[in-house]
Amino acid sequence: MTPPRILVVDNDRQMVALLRRHLEREGFAVLEAAGGQAAVEVLQQEDVDIVLTDLVMDEVGGLEVLAAAQRERPGARVLLMTAFASLETAIEALRHGAYDYLTKPFKLAEATLAIRRALDDRRLRQENERLRAAVERQYGFERLLGETPAMQAVLEKVRAVAESDAPVLLLGESGTGKELVAQALHWGSARRAGPFVPVSCAAVPESLLESELFGHEKGAFTGADRKRAGLFAAAHGGTLFLDEIGDLQPGIQVKLLRVLQDRAVRPVGSTGEVRVDFRLVSATNRDLASLVREGKFREDLYYRLAVIPVRLPALRERAADIPLLASHFLERAARRLGKRLTGFTPEAAAWMLGHPWPGNVRELENAVERAAVLARGTDVMLADLRSDMDPAPPAPSALRPSLEDLELQYIRRVLEEVRGDKRAAAKVLGVSVRTLQRKVKDL
Numbered sequence: 001m002t003p004p005r006i007l008v009v010d011n012d013r014q015m016v017a018l019l020r021r022h023l024e025r026e027g028f029a030v031l032e033a034a035g036g037q038a039a040v041e042v043l044q045q046e047d048v049d050i051v052l053t054d055l056v057m058d059e060v061g062g063l064e065v066l067a068a069a070q071r072e073r074p075g076a077r078v079l080l081m082t083a084f085a086s087l088e089t090a091i092e093a094l095r096h097g098a099y100d101y102l103t104k105p106f107k108l109a110e111a112t113l114a115i116r117r118a119l120d121d122r123r124l125r126q127e128n129e130r131l132r133a134a135v136e137r138q139y140g141f142e143r144l145l146g147e148t149p150a151m152q153a154v155l156e157k158v159r160a161v162a163e164s165d166a167p168v169l170l171l172g173e174s175g176t177g178k179e180l181v182a183q184a185l186h187w188g189s190a191r192r193a194g195p196f197v198p199v200s201c202a203a204v205p206e207s208l209l210e211s212e213l214f215g216h217e218k219g220a221f222t223g224a225d226r227k228r229a230g231l232f233a234a235a236h237g238g239t240l241f242l243d244e245i246g247d248l249q250p251g252i253q254v255k256l257l258r259v260l261q262d263r264a265v266r267p268v269g270s271t272g273e274v275r276v277d278f279r280l281v282s283a284t285n286r287d288l289a290s291l292v293r294e295g296k297f298r299e300d301l302y303y304r305l306a307v308i309p310v311r312l313p314a315l316r317e318r319a320a321d322i323p324l325l326a327s328h329f330l331e332r333a334a335r336r337l338g339k340r341l342t343g344f345t346p347e348a349a350a351w352m353l354g355h356p357w358p359g360n361v362r363e364l365e366n367a368v369e370r371a372a373v374l375a376r377g378t379d380v381m382l383a384d385l386r387s388d389m390d391p392a393p394p395a396p397s398a399l400r401p402s403l404e405d406l407e408l409q410y411i412r413r414v415l416e417e418v419r420g421d422k423r424a425a426a427k428v429l430g431v432s433v434r435t436l437q438r439k440v441k442d443l
């Protein structure tokens with residue numbers, strides 16, 4: 001390991017020499033400057049970990065050295081040396097971001113101690129930044145793939161509102177990436193240091209969901225053997241993600257509305273209120289507006305949740321993203337499996353483009369992962385993808401394919417059966433080769 005580099009700055013040459021000798025004995029690499037101006041020049045040229053500078057110097061003083069260090073070497077920590085008389089300026093310097101100060105005269109051991117503390121702080125900070133970057137790669141916007149205008153528009157909107165505290169309602173079919181967007185909203189917001197608390201509102205009995213959300217006092221009901229803080233409280237300072245909000249029972253709808261209005265919760269069995277502060281993101285794959293019209297979802301709650309509605313497009317509405325997503329999932333699967341997989345055969349690629357993907361990105365992800373396991377060559381073949389998919393699941397009425405889609409699907413199937421032989425396919429289909437070519441030119 002290379003020794004930490006320390007820049008010592010003082011008009012007093014004897015002081016510099018003394019510190020240099022001591023710090024080198026302690027195993028540090030020492031650079032020196034006989035004044036503020038010289039220090040600024042060193043900072044422009046040399047990387048340093050710590051700056052140990054006198055505060056009051058002729059011409060260019062310690063505060064200017066501090067500013068130069070922040071500008072040129074933002075990772076460096078600055079320690080000031082000061083006579084008692086200039087303590088006020090030293091405190092001012094701390095306010096400007098200096099790490100610590102030593103009051104002259106000080107023992108050499110004190111200097112070592114302060115330097116080691118500053119180095120630890122620097123290491124911790126770097127480690128934190130590294131972890132944060134890793135987490136952001138894992139949960140942030142970078143994970144959301146999509147180059148089609150439909151997806152780009154969504155990403156732009158989501159990025160723009162991440163910083164605000166306004167409630168976001170994510171709408172979209174199952175598997176379109178609602179949870180992914182919810183996480184990205186959290187990691188892209190000022191609340192990223194706080195918790196991200198996902199709650200599924202589906203299929204949980206009303207009373208259980210209530211105590212989960214609100215928490216309860218000990219003995220509030222049978223089985224409440226301990227006091228428990230609820231999920232509203234757990235999300236304090238962070239983001240609460242209410243998933244499948246369309247399934248929320250009417251009783252809880254009223255209570256949720258009250259929490260959003262009062263920004264406070266009353267745990268079950270308690271008389272006191274607890275203040276809560278969270279950013280709300282909710283999601284549903286149901287048509288919330290029609291649930292409101294049918295009287296199954298409170299209108300007032302709907303407007304509270306849907307301050308910023310974001311609709312995630314179904315995969316078939318952004319089919320041009322399929323190749324990008326498929327290659328990404330394939331690459332990831334290959335890495336996990338330790339297999340060499342370079343791509344898809346043309347038939348497999350064409351089939352993926354035409355498949356309606358009722359389960360959206362999740363379905364594509366699963367299909368590619370399964371195919372990666374089955375694949376024997378370096379290219380994924382159609383048979384690997386379709387292994388256990390036929391017959392295609394019946395499409396919900398809203399997803400009924402158009403006649404044109406059906407025709408293309410049928411042509412594709414025939415082409416597969418004849419292994420891409422257009423002449424043979426044309427015969428089966430009862431059209432001329434030329435007609436067939438025209439119909440498949442965008443396959």
Ligand SMILES: Nc1ncnc2c1ncn2[C@@H]1O[C@H](COP(=O)(O)OP(=O)(O)OP(=O)(O)O)[C@@H](O)[C@H]1O
Binds near residue numbers: 179285361
């Ligand atoms: N734009 C995208 N880029 C990359 N991966 C995506 C994208 N959208 C979704 N995925 C992946 O697809 C899968 C499903 O996404 P997610 O769980 O966010 O969907 P959802 O909308 O919450 O679905 P559901 O309504 O069923 O809960 C996840 O594994 C996710 O990583």
Ligand SMILES: [Mg+2]
Binds near residue numbers: 178179243
């Ligand atoms: Mg989900």
